[in-house]
Amino acid sequence: xxxxxxxxxxxxxxxxxxxxxxxxxxxxxxxxxxxxxxxxxxxxxxxxxxxxxxxxxxxxxxxxxxxxxxxxxxxxxxxxxxxxxxxxxxxxxxxxxxxxxxxxxxxxxxxxxxxxxxxxxxxxxxxxxxxxxxxxxxxxxxxxxxxxxxxxxxxxxxxxxxxxxxxxxxxxxxxxxxxxxxxxxxxxxxxxxxxxxxxxxxxxxxxxxxxxxxxxxxxxxxxxx
Amino acid sequence: xxxxxxxxxxxxxxxxxxxxxxxxxxxxxxxxxxxxxxxxxxxxxxxxxxxxxxxxxxxxxxxxxxxxxxxxxxxxxxxxxxxxxxxxxxxxxxxxxxxxxxxxxxxxxxxxxxxxxxxxxxxxxxxxxxxxxxxxxxxxxxxxxxxxxxxxxxxxxxxxxxxxxxxxxxxxxxxxxxxxxxxxxxxxxxxxxxxxxxxxxxxxxxxxxxxxxxxxxxxxxxxxxxxxxxxxxxxxxxxxxxx
Numbered sequence: 001x002x003x004x005x006x007x008x009x010x011x012x013x014x015x016x017x018x019x020x021x022x023x024x025x026x027x028x029x030x031x032x033x034x035x036x037x038x039x040x041x042x043x044x045x046x047x048x049x050x051x052x053x054x055x056x057x058x059x060x061x062x063x064x065x066x067x068x069x070x071x072x073x074x075x076x077x078x079x080x081x082x083x084x085x086x087x088x089x090x091x092x093x094x095x096x097x098x099x100x101x102x103x104x105x106x107x108x109x110x111x112x113x114x115x116x117x118x119x120x121x122x123x124x125x126x127x128x129x130x131x132x133x134x135x136x137x138x139x140x141x142x143x144x145x146x147x148x149x150x151x152x153x154x155x156x157x158x159x160x161x162x163x164x165x166x167x168x169x170x171x172x173x174x175x176x177x178x179x180x181x182x183x184x185x186x187x188x189x190x191x192x193x194x195x196x197x198x199x200x201x202x203x204x205x206x207x208x209x210x211x212x213x214x215x216x217x218x219x220x221x222x223x224x225x
Numbered sequence: 226x227x228x229x230x231x232x233x234x235x236x237x238x239x240x241x242x243x244x245x246x247x248x249x250x251x252x253x254x255x256x257x258x259x260x261x262x263x264x265x266x267x268x269x270x271x272x273x274x275x276x277x278x279x280x281x282x283x284x285x286x287x288x289x290x291x292x293x294x295x296x297x298x299x300x301x302x303x304x305x306x307x308x309x310x311x312x313x314x315x316x317x318x319x320x321x322x323x324x325x326x327x328x329x330x331x332x333x334x335x336x337x338x339x340x341x342x343x344x345x346x347x348x349x350x351x352x353x354x355x356x357x358x359x360x361x362x363x364x365x366x367x368x369x370x371x372x373x374x375x376x377x378x379x380x381x382x383x384x385x386x387x388x389x390x391x392x393x394x395x396x397x398x399x400x401x402x403x404x405x406x407x408x409x410x411x412x413x414x415x416x417x418x419x420x421x422x423x424x425x426x427x428x429x430x431x432x433x434x435x436x437x438x439x440x441x442x443x444x445x446x447x448x449x450x451x452x453x454x455x456x457x458x459x460x461x462x463x464x465x466x467x468x
Contacts, residue, residue, distance in 0.1 A: 105250050122246050140243025173268075177243040188267060190232070192241060204267070208236070 021053075026061070034067060042078070051084065059095070068101060076113070091123075093130070104134075126176075128169070135172045142176040144169050145197070146183035168199060194224075228260075229274040238281050239456050251293040253284055253300065285458045321357060322347050341435050342367070345394045345426040346406065353396050353423030355404060363396070363406050395425035 015023045021036045026046045034050025041058040051067035059076040068084030077094040085101035093111040102119035109121065111128040120136040128144040137144075146169040168183040175190045182197035187204065189196070194207040196217045203220035205211065211224035235245065248254045260271045280300075287296045322344070343364055350360040395407050399420045 122250055124243065124247060138242065138246045140241065140247065175242050175246070177241040190242070206232075 021055075034065070132169045132171065136175070137171050137173075138175045140176055141178045142174060142191075143178075143180040144171075144174075144182070144184050145180075147199075227274040228271040229277065231270040231272070234272060234277060234281075237456070238278070238285075240281060240285070248284060248293070252297050253293060254280060319347060319351065341428055341431045342394060344431040344435070345428050346396070349394060349396050349424040349426045353398075353404075355396065355423070359404055363404060367406060392428045393425050394428060396423045397421065398423050 013025050017023060017038045019038075021038045023038045024032075024040045026032075026040075026042045026044050028044045030044065030046045032046065032048055034048045034052050037052065037054040037057070039056045039058075040052070040054045041060075042063045043060045045062045046064075048063075048065045048067070051069070052065055053070045055072045057069065057071045057074050059074075059078045059080045061078045062080075063076075063078065064081045064083070066083045069082050069086050069088070071086075071088040072090070074086070074088045074091045075094075076092070076097050079096045079098075081098045081100065083100045086097075086099050086104045086106075088104075088106045089108070091097075091104075091106050091109045091111075093109070093113045093115050096114045097111075097116070099115075099117040099119075101117075104115075104117055104119075104121040104123070106121075106123040108125040109115070109123045109127070111126075111132055112130045114131045114133075115121075115128070116133040118135055120138065121132070121134050123139045124141065126132075126137060126139055126142045126144070128146065131146050132144055168185055171184065171186045173188045173190075174181070174184075174186050177192045179189060179191040179193070180195040180197070181189070181200050181202075183199040185201045187202075189202050189205045191207055192209040194205060194210070195212045196202060196205060196219065197214045198216045200214070200217040200219075202217065205213070205219055205222045207224040209224075211222065213219055213222060231245075234240075235242065245254070249256065249259065254277065258272050258277055261268055262271055283300065284296060287299070291299070346364060346367075347360065350363070355363075396404055397407055397420050398404050404423070
């Protein structure tokens with residue numbers, strides 16, 4: 001049981017489960033210590049001082065976790081800051097997720113919002129219509145189509161002032177079996193089948209299979225065999 | 226040690242980026258084998274050549290018949306350190322270690338944390354000037370208590386405590402010929418003036434030595450046929466998305 005709150009003005013409830021985990025709903029403003037959850041849903045403003053393990057974690061409010069998060073399913077339509085690492089089977093990001101730790105590991109990441117990490121994202125499948133900022137994105141199938149139309153671009157522009165971001169995704173290294181990019185700035189892209197679309201700026205591209213480059217993309221050097 | 230670049234590795238084994246990174250995530254390929262080095266193109270990742278090729282051969286051979294989780298367990302089992310008395314002797318540069326290691330407990334306790342603890346104990350015992358018979362009694366006692374646990378006192382098991390970060394083992398004397406060992410901090414020893422610490426050892430250095438031994442043996446050389454095997458196995462699948 002983890003609801004040892006130092007101050008708690010919210011309508012928060014923690015319901016114990018049979019397996020020792022708890023289900024939690026946080027609607028107000030709460031600090032808690034972390035722990036193991038079945039389902040954890042945050043609609044208010046919450047800070048967890050410790051690591052969190054959850055089958056399903058939903059963030060619709062503002063959430064800060066001072067440690068790592070391990071989740072079966074993570075859904076964030078609010079703003080989440082994770083000061084440790086993030087490990088999840090599925091991540092669906094419609095809001096803003098900022099990971100301060102060194103890595104994100106997942107089976108699948110879907111990002112229609114903004115996902116930022118200084119370190120590496122490793123996932124089998126990555127699908128982004130929003131923005132991803134990372135030093136490395138690696139996996140099997142990576143598709144990043146960052147574009148200006150969405151509501152989140154407006155949010156992104158706001159963020160840009162505070163975190164110095166640009167109007168496209170920025171990644172140092174992208175490596176995957178299949179890569180499909182639009183609106184991405186990267187230093188190096190390596191893959192088997194690689195598609196570089198419009199509004200991309202890539203220093204070095206290398207493909208061992210098929211390589212398609214949009215004429216409007218800025219490419220330093222391209223290599224395919 | 227001979228190294229292989231990531232690109233070369235993928236090219237000669239025929240595995241995909243997706244497979245490589247998935248296997249890394251699943252713990253099948255140790256993170257420590259990914260070594261980043263500056264290259265004229267920016268940065269390139271290198272692997273210990275023989276180890277990584279041998280590992281990929283095993284994974285490729287098993288991946289269609291077993292889950293990645295099961296493969297990871299089986300790899301852990303296969304590569305569990307088998308520290309013989311001779312290795313322990315080398316670890317400690319002490320001939321008596323081999324004799325101690327050949328005692329009865331060694332056949333019952335093949336776990337690495339046991340060996341680390343025993344290695345630290347032997348060094349400490351020599352410093353403390355404890356006779357071998359006493360030392361054996363200490364070891365036997367610690368391991369017996371560990372096997373059975375000690376529910377009455379709730380004291381954590383000695384072997385279990387040895388894997389904690391910064392763990393140490395100390396031999397304390399509580400009178401003539403009466404010794405016991407502790408992994409707890411010296412200051413927590415209940416202020417009894419008759420108890421004094423004879424010798425203690427940080428266990429980290431023994432962990433380091435043991436891990437050096439537990440790396441796959443270099444004698445498992447990877448001949449060209451290994452690479453041919455991997456290629457054959459990957460080509461049978463004929464595609465790159467097959468994780």
